[in-house]
Amino acid sequence: MTLLAVRDLCIDIGGRRIVEDVSITLEAGRSLALVGASGSGKSQSCMAPFGLSPASVGGSVLFDGEELVGAGEKRLRVVRGRDVGFVFQQPLTALTPHLTIGAQLREAWTQAGAARPDRAAMAAALERVGLDRPAERLDQYPHRLSGGQRQRALIAMAIAHKPRLLVADEPTTALDAMLRAEIMALLGRLCTEEGMALLLVSHDLAAVADHADDVAVLHAGRIAESGPTAQILGAPQNDYARALIAASPRLDGPPPELGPVGAPLIEAERVSVSFRRPGWRRGRTIAVDDVGLSVAEGEAVAIVGGSGSGKSTLARAIARLGPIDVGEVRWRGMPLPERRAMRPRDRAGLQPVFQDPVASLDPLWTVADIVAEPLRRLRPDLDATAVDARVRAMLDEVGLDPALAGRRPSALSGGQAQRVAIARALGPDPAMLLLDEATSALDVLVAGTILDLLAGLQRRRGLAILMITHDLAVARRLCHRILVMDGGRIVEAGPTEQMIAAPQHHVTQRLVAASR
Template sequence: MSLYEIRDLGIMIGDNRLVEGVDLDVRAGECTAIIGASGSGKSLTCLTPFGLTPGRFSGQVLLDGRDLANAAAAQLREARSQLAGFVFQQPLTALTPHLTVGAQLHEATTQAGGPRPSRSELARQLERVGLSRADERLDQFPHRLSGGERQRVMIAAAIAHDPKLLIADEPTSALDATLRREIMNLLDRLRAEQGLGLLLVSHDLAAVADHANQLVVMDKGRVVERGPAASLIAEPQEDVTRELIAAIPDLNEPPPRLPPVGDRQLVAEALTVSFPRPGWRRGTIQALVDADFEVGEGEALAIVGGSGSGKSTLGRAIAGIGPVTAGTIRWKGEELPERRGRSQRMRKLVQPVFQDPVASLDPQWTVADIIAEPLGFLRPDMLPEERIEKIRDLLGKVGLSEDQAERFPASLSGGQAQRVAIARALAADPDMLVLDEATSALDPLIGSGILQLLGELRDSNRLSILFITHDIAAARRLCHRVIVLDEGWIVECGDMETVITDPQSAVTRKLVAAS
């Protein structure tokens, strides 16, 4: 008997029918996974029956015998607080920014009317999902965590009230390969020990193959293929499934042919970043220690490591949006001033593209307004008609149409939002892009398209790229060289192919093996 059953699900937003005729089942202790390209209706299918999207749905939806299709708002709230847990796709926007991790876990634990948890119990919930220094994390705010750490906090909150069904929308997209495996193993253990049913949306087909019982492939709001996960991935019957599998970066594929690197542009020497410990504790946390590296013109340099290794800290320091405790950064031999004293010319040199594209875009601005913002600061002399033409040119460069200029971020897919973020960065005509997990939250098809776009920009504009990622296979498609970080230290640095074929550190060997 199914714990969760959907029959003939249809979903409409306004006058648009976005999902039609979807059937699926989730049994207690089992995992049903949904895969598909961005915009295929995966997240709508998972969240709409619980009242978590603006969509209206029809069909039959039963959770542990409760009829959600005819449930009132209060009954849906009860189902969400007692029977279901949710892991959302964007952890930064899903967590409350002004509440500490401990406060958010406390709220999640007591939402179903349970007893107040002690501090040690809250710390154990973090340890349960693989977070180190759990007691210390309870006093931190979400913005002080890496993307992978935020994702694990959200998973801890989702299972804090021991739900019967866990709905996980890309629960491992921001995690490195090792942690992806650990989180999926954790979910397997919960399914086995507690009979937890798991409805999983994922573009990580390796995790799906190893952990899911049933696989549902969606395209344009419909189910195009279904069956046992392992056999369906081994022998896909539909073109959509085959394309998704082929788009996954693989270290066994032939290495790309990359253009030569130009003169040295950026040099970082003994770069160190430390933060004060949160709460009442004294001392500092060393997020980056004595990092030395350089980047040439037209070179793509990968910064690879596990969650919390210091990758984003390094990128923010280079982009001038994060602190530098010690060390120097030079551009073509000239030392860059401190972040607060950086001139307009220096701001033009390096532009960031953030990990969560939707969170980095102003929700009340159109795409045109978002792209035009840097032009207002850096090109105040530009005439209105010139600005409009520049926006059109930038949209074309990142593969977006002109009619998308008047859309708002909420109406964009993850891949479209990432392209807008890249267009905004290019508006400053920078010499370097710093991309923080630019493809981690995207499905393989869209992620492959973003990597191709970045490669074209690197070659045509001679852009230097700092590509921060936990996926060394994705980095290999774009980057000349790679730096491997672990706990704030550079443990390996070299040519991409050399590091992959002959890794010298245990950390690198683990990353390569996981890819």
């Protein structure tokens, strides 16, 4: 039975058409994935027909035979509360921060007129979606949960009123590989048990291949190709669909050509980091426990692991960007000063590139100011003319049009913003880059171009790279070695191809299995 029938859907925002003539059909109990690059219209195609966007909608959207286009907000609110559940990309922003998980679950449960649930029923709902200690979670606030726990809680709220359609908008983008696989398996199981239809928005083609019956590839607001998942992903006919699939990192492709490795550059020994426990609880939480690593000149090393494993805390401690309790860090054989004692010449050698490209850039500054800032602070030998020339050279090196120099971050795409962040990091002429999930916020096409850029920069400049990532396939494209962290410790380390072909530790084995 057809549950959702979309015909000739058109969506306009601010007088600009962003979706044109999109037609899809979804039957009860089946799953359909919308895939494509950022800005292709995937999310708007799912949200606007249900009144969750300021856009104007044209065409026809029949939900169980009822026309939604032109329906008033009052009617759409009834449909959302009774028949449709929504799982959003960022669970921390989708959840109300000042309400407990139990209060928010109760609200979702009763929105369709159901009886007020008791604690036992709500705890059972959280347990069903895989949350440990469910009764305890009912009294916790969203910030006390990990990313995976928050997403599970959000899923419990989305299905509490037993909807017939579940809309999941990039539900796993912010999660590590193991959690992504678990969440997608959970959504598939719930849809099977409840007989729900699943409308999935994703740029994770591996997840789509395993969990969607059909797929529609969107490009520039139009459907480029659609059909059964195995057919579209196995033998795409459209050039854009082929490019999208080719850009997805894989573990089974030919190994990349990596540059030569030189002398040791940075060495860390017996590093430990702890944090004071919040609230009334006493003591400290150990985030990094007695860890050592080294990165040589021209070498790329990836630290991989699940959320909360300590990989970013370790990297920030080594780079003197975050706290460190004990441990020694040497740069070219000499002790690196403590964080507050770092001098400009110490900072210039190791430059960071962060996960969210827009959030890491000052929104009030122009691109030229952003790239010039570290030059003014870390390269006092350069006068104003030399700084301006180097800014232009850095923008050119990362493939950006110099005309973008006068723009602010809000006027840049995600890929352009990350290229600006890389240009800023390259300005002081560092020997090493710290990449903290530098591509996880980007779609596969943009992330692929950023990885190609970094690989080219590494070869031309002989850059060392310390990459923090939860994606082994991404690490494989760039890195000589992989270190796997779990519970604040390195549990396995070795050459990249060896780690992927013959993982020994159970955490590494799970990461490899989740990345295939």
